[in-house]
Amino acid sequence: TQKVAVLGTGKIGEALLSGMIGAGWAPADLLVTARRPERADELRARHGVTPVTNAEAAKNADTLILTVKPQDMGTLLDELAPHVPADRLIISGAAGVPTSFFEERLAPGTPVVRVMTNTPALVDEAMSVVSAGTHATEAHLAHADEIFGAVGKTLRVEAGAHLAAIDKVLSSYCPSSSEEKGRPFALDFAHPTMTNSCRRVHFTLTQSFVRRPR
Numbered sequence: 355t356q357k358v359a360v361l362g363t364g365k366i367g368e369a370l371l372s373g374m375i376g377a378g379w380a381p382a383d384l385l386v387t388a389r390r391p392e393r394a395d396e397l398r399a400r401h402g403v404t405p406v407t408n409a410e411a412a413k414n415a416d417t418l419i420l421t422v423k424p425q426d427m428g429t430l431l432d433e434l435a436p437h438v439p440a441d442r443l444i445i446s447g448a449a450g451v452p453t454s455f456f457e458e459r460l461a462p463g464t465p466v467v468r469v470m471t472n473t474p475a476l477v478d479e480a481m482s483v484v485s486a487g488t489h490a491t492e493a494h495l496a497h498a499d500e501i502f503g504a505v506g507k508t509l510r511v512e513a514g515a516h517l518a519a520i521d522k523v524l525s526s527y528c529p530s531s532s533e534e535k536g537r538p539f540a541l542d543f544a545h546p547t548m549t550n551s552c553r554r555v556h557f558t559l560t561q562s563f564v565r566r567p568r
């Protein structure tokens with residue numbers, strides 16, 4: 355059985371854990387890291403997963419999902435690099451950080467997959483865009499599809515115009531003519547984001563009219 359570790363388990367990371375467990379993954383096969391011990395304890399109590407250090411995750415998990423903020427990714431990779439064998443699959447959820455950033459800092463040949471997901475992952479309606487790094491194979495992409503399919507749909511794209519178009523949609527910017535071929539992918543990605551936003555607005559408005567007991 356393959357073990358998966360989620361490093362830097364915030365809201366998206368926890369949503370991914372919850373989705374995976376709901377899809378049939380055994381909590382015993384899921385490892386987590388968190389900055390604060392109390393957060394790690396919370397994840398253990400809520401999901402039955404095992405909190406570990408970043409180094410322990412690198413040594414014991416077959417797949418590492420990095421969900422820290424983009425500005426913290428370099429520091430995390432510096433910590434992981436001595437412990438990550440070249441056969442580990444690295445999945446990055448960091449926006450705006452290309453796969454080459456990881457490949458340059460890890461052992462030669464390390465497979466990296468970039469996944470851009472969105473907040474509907476919190477309600478299992480994400481559209482996660484999956485893109486391969488230099489050394490990632492079809493099997494690696496399929497594994498990423500399986501993991502992120504637990505919180506919604508996945509979409510395969512190649513690096514370049516498609517990813518650029520998605521970035522622009524997320525920034526509420528209309529793609530330029532050079533990115534036009536990426537528009538169908540970007541719109542697929544945007545749809546669940548807008549749907550979830552509408553649901554949140556509806557929930558907020560509904561709650562504002564609920565009379566609380568005195």
